[in-house]
Amino acid sequence: MPADRPYVFLDVDGVLIPLAARATSRSPSPHRAAHLDSIGNPLLARVDPEDGRRLLALDCQLVWATTWIDEANEVVAPLLGLPELPVVAWPDSDDEPPRGMHWKTPFLTSWAAGHAFVWLDDEITDLDRHWVSAHHPGKALLHRVDPHLGLTDAELSTVGQWLAA
Template identity: 65%
Template sequence: MADLANSSLIFVDVDGPLIPFKARPVSRERSLGGAVVQPLDGTGNPLLDRLDPDDGRRLLALGCQLVWATTWMAEANEVISPRLGLPDLPVVEWPDDDEDPEHGLHWKTVFLTRWAAGRPFVWLDDEITDADRRWVAAHHPVRALLQRVDPYVGLTEADFSAVRRWLGQIDDAA
């Protein structure tokens, strides 16, 4: 496996990209005679059933250093990673200040750019805007892809294809 410490970063948000606002279609494995089988996870969070275990495999296949960029913070490693087959990932620890971001910027934008420390990065989030893209293009010295994910459907093959294209990988998914 390539040295991930020098590879591109992929910042991953949870709510919206991995846990879409709208329920995903139920797979055959999770249904039994038409009734949905709820996982016994003990978390009390019914939205975890919206996670797609294939997302973990597809994220790992990108060959980049994955980083949690979510308000779930360390809990993402405890709750989300095992369900997606991911190892414990680095977690962005958000600053505890009340400083408002520049007009139109997402509150994560400046901090993620600093966290990347000059490395190329992909940011998968459902709240990215053109203002964020313009700011990163003007303030980050290397390439960055800010991929807005539809929060109602979560990560799709189109999102993964966009990331693979950006990474220069051949899109061989059919």
């Protein structure tokens, strides 16, 4: 994977696992249903396997940026058909970001180290965007996903267009 491709930082809860159940016309395959039952987290049934295909179609380097940490690769990636992805290891720190800013913002900006990135999360605010704009020399798209809907085709289209620009 070329090192110059932008990162796409992926959150799980509210992005790949929406708060509301997704409307779908098909029921899960028996294999998927058995796998979900073995995991024991009923919210994982809200993961849309098509999200994995759509994410892999983006011209980027996918990176887990979630409190699921390594479990994102162990549990979520197989449901999406994703390979093992790099995982942002969050620091053990009691440092508080400025009021209204997401705690992930400074660390993801540092992790990107000037590299272009997209961050998909359901808790991004304008304060995060302003902070990244002031502290990150590369291109960045901080895209807030509606946590009730999760990742949509329209959002992935927006990300794809940004990556292509």
